[in-house]
Structures are given as C-alpha cells and as structure tokens.
Amino acid sequence: MGLNQPEELTKSVKLTSRERRFIKFASVEHGGQLYMTPQDFLESVVEQEPRPRLKRRILTTKEIEHLRDQVPPLKKGSPQMFRNMRDKGIISYTEYLFLLSILTKPASGFQIAFNMFDTDGNQRVDKNEFLVIQRLLGGSLKERKDLDPNSEKALLALVSPGARRAAERVAQRAAERPPSFMEKIFSFAWKGKRGMSAEDAEEAHGPHDNYVNDDQGLQRRHNVDTLLQVHFFGKKGTNDLKFEGFRQFMENLQTEVLELEFHEFSKGHETISEVDFAKILLRYTYLDTDEYDMYLDRLLDRVADEHGISFEEFKTFCQFLNNLEDFTIAMRMYTLADHPISKEEFQRAVRICTGVSQSPQLVSTVFAIFDADGDGRLSYKEFIAIMKDRLHRGFKSYAKNEGWEAFKTCVKQEMKSSV
Numbered sequence: 001m002g003l004n005q006p007e008e009l010t011k012s013v014k015l016t017s018r019e020r021r022f023i024k025f026a027s028v029e030h031g032g033q034l035y036m037t038p039q040d041f042l043e044s045v046v047e048q049e050p051r052p053r054l055k056r057r058i059l060t061t062k063e064i065e066h067l068r069d070q071v072p073p074l075k076k077g078s079p080q081m082f083r084n085m086r087d088k089g090i091i092s093y094t095e096y097l098f099l100l101s102i103l104t105k106p107a108s109g110f111q112i113a114f115n116m117f118d119t120d121g122n123q124r125v126d127k128n129e130f131l132v133i134q135r136l137l138g139g140s141l142k143e144r145k146d147l148d149p150n151s152e153k154a155l156l157a158l159v160s161p162g163a164r165r166a167a168e169r170v171a172q173r174a175a176e177r178p179p180s181f182m183e184k185i186f187s188f189a190w191k192g193k194r195g196m197s198a199e200d201a202e203e204a205h206g207p208h209d210n211y212v213n214d215d216q217g218l219q220r221r222h223n224v225d226t227l228l229q230v231h232f233f234g235k236k237g238t239n240d241l242k243f244e245g246f247r248q249f250m251e252n253l254q255t256e257v258l259e260l261e262f263h264e265f266s267k268g269h270e271t272i273s274e275v276d277f278a279k280i281l282l283r284y285t286y287l288d289t290d291e292y293d294m295y296l297d298r299l300l301d302r303v304a305d306e307h308g309i310s311f312e313e314f315k316t317f318c319q320f321l322n323n324l325e326d327f328t329i330a331m332r333m334y335t336l337a338d339h340p341i342s343k344e345e346f347q348r349a350v351r352i353c354t355g356v357s358q359s360p361q362l363v364s365t366v367f368a369i370f371d372a373d374g375d376g377r378l379s380y381k382e383f384i385a386i387m388k389d390r391l392h393r394g395f396k397s398y399a400k401n402e403g404w405e406a407f408k409t410c411v412k413q414e415m416k417s418s419v
Helices: 006-012 017-025 038-046 061-070 081-085 093-104 107-117 127-137 149-156 161-168 170-176 179-186 198-205 227-233 243-266 274-282 289-302 311-321 324-334 343-354 360-370 380-392 404-418
Strands: 028-030 033-035
Touching: 017 038, 017 093, 038 081, 038 093, 038 243, 081 243, 093 127, 093 227, 093 243, 107 127, 107 243, 127 227, 227 243, 243 274, 243 311, 274 289, 274 360, 274 380, 289 360, 311 324, 311 343, 311 360, 311 380, 324 343, 324 380, 343 360, 360 380
Parallel strands: none
Antiparallel strands: 028 033
16 A cells, blocks of 8 residues: 555545544554544544644653553542543544443443443453453444353453454454554554554564564554553553442543533533534534525524523533433334324423433423424434434445445455555
8 A cells, every 4th residue: 555644544445434533533653553532532522634734743652651650539529530631641443432331321231231241240341451441332342252152242242243253354454454464554664654664663663572463453452551541540551440430430431522512612601502412413414505594493483582502511411322222212112103203202201311400491492493393292213313323423335335345355455466
C-alpha cells in the first residue's frame, strides 16, 4: 500500500466508522502507535472534526511516565475529569471502544460481567480480569483459553449483536492476517515514515515479540500505562476494582459527555429549548435533510409555549436510551401488531425499564417530534429506529462493503502483489 500516514490509510482502506474516527481524532503517538488524549475522546463523541493541528505529538517514554503521574485515583474521579485532564493521559484503541460502550450500555450489563469474573464474591476484579471485560464489552474479545464455553456464551450475550458478530470473527481474522504484515500496515512509524530501514525501526521500537496484536488490527498493544489502567488500578497496577467504583466512573463519564452536548445549546442557561432538544436527538441520525426538517417543523407547529428542557430531564432521557433494547422488548410484548402507544403507555414502559419516570413536558416533546399524524399516539417502531442511530452516535454502519471484509480484501491484494 505504501501508506505512511493514518489519513492516507483511511482513504485507501474501507475501515469501520470507529476505526476511522479513532485515527482521525488521535493526536499523540508512542512507539509507532496512535493514542487519544482525554480531550481527543470527548471531541470524538461530540464533534464532527478534530481541532486543527499541524502534526501529532510523539511522546517519549519519559513523557509517558510523567503522564502516568498526572492520572487521579479512582476515588477522586468526577464528571469533569476528562475535561480537567485535557491532554494529560493516553487512551488506546481498545479503551476507546470500551469507553464508547460505556456511553451506550446500561450499568446492568457491566454488573453481570463483573459478577462473572468475581469468582470469590468479593465484588471486585483485578487488572487482568478487567482487561478481558474491557475487550469483551468494547466488542473485541479474544478467544480465552481459561474461560469455559458456558461462561463465554453468557458473557457474549451481554454484547450487542453487532459486537457479538465482531467477536466471533476474531479467530477467523487472526488466521487470515500475518501479524508482521498487519504491523507493517498499522505501525505509523514504520520504515519510510522517517526514512528508516526495517532494521532501524525494529531497533528503535523493539522486536515484534514485545508487542501483542490488537483484535481490531489498529494497534499493537504494548506495556504502556494508559489512563484507564492507572485510574482503576493505581500506578503499580496492583489495586482491585470494585464494581461500585466502576459504576461511579461510568456515571461520571456519561454525565460529562451529556453536559458537553447540553451546554453547546444552553449557552449558559439552565434549560434548552424543545427545538434544541430535538436537534440533539437527531444530530447523529441518518435522516436526509428533508426528513430532518420535517421533524423540526412538526415540533414547531405543535409547541405553542416553550417551557424548556432542563439538564436533568435531558440526562434522564439519554439514560433511558441506554435501555432501548429493554424498551423494545417491552413494547413487542405489550402491543399487538405494533399498534401505536399513548403517552401514558410510553411513560409506564420507560419507568418499568429504567425505574425512572420521564417528565410530562419531555414526553410531550418526544410525542410532538415523533407522532406522525398528531393523534396523540406514538409509532414506537419509527421512534426506536431513529433513537438507535442517536444511541450509536453516528458509528453504526449500514454498508456491506465497509469494515473488515473490505479491509481483508485490500490486505489480500497487497499480499499477492508483494510475493
């Protein structure tokens, strides 16, 4: 391929939307591998494009050690932690997938995963156990030899169907791609980038055996203390992680991202308008311009007096979206022939799935947006389809020719040409 820069890679190979976004927003590099900073991660989930920069910052081993000292312990976490840290930490690609899963999954799924690995019932896991959970719930579980088939099946059931299919393809992908060749493609410090020979590159970054191939192929994971590892397990990596501590981290991260989105529209006020609420809900969807305008026009026609949506109302609704699968199942069981539902039925189903009620004002706004004929009833199938787009934050892929199938084709072609 002759690719020397990640941007060239994204243009030449059809990667998944997550892979492309990670490469686009990652602003630092170490050992030939890309990493995100906390600021990069926040921008990747709320912005369309990264901040302008001349080039990526290449971190030395000494700088990596310094960053490790900047990471606060778990007990000092807060809903402002990523914003406060800015560029004082690094996030690997596997961790990026995991953090995305935190934004789109209910806490119950993580509780089950913790319980599966908590064999002694002390409500905590160690670093190695957590790394498996991280890869699992990030959608990149490797085959684990010490996991019995029933446990593996139960754990995979926690993951979304798309992530399960990705996990099932891991073994197949590993057999089809020679590790050294994948390193050549994804090591951005490989020969040619800085005029280095293959021998020079190996001497600078160490022999290949010191690296472990990442499931996604984007990163050769090596022994670097990343933000999450230090935050959860301490600088020495010997602390255990209790689920309550992780649950608080999960809630803090969700709150931090939602605050960024909310404040973008609130401009310092305590509420956002109903129209702004609709814009936030529809911003990551695959609606075309006419459909997008139709929903906004429908809302404008039906909202006589603006009351505004508070942050707590917005947060509660977004937490409900993380339980969208449960809501879908409840609706299928409750209705016959997919009949539209009333506001009272919608409110009851949400309360059953999440344990939290939505405010009448917010429910009325949702119905004003999605009630197609204005009869006071919601076609929940249309609502669910659009909200799933919102939940995936633009990372959902519909094209069959994207992702690993296209990537493997490109790899095979390159292998043939290099023989």
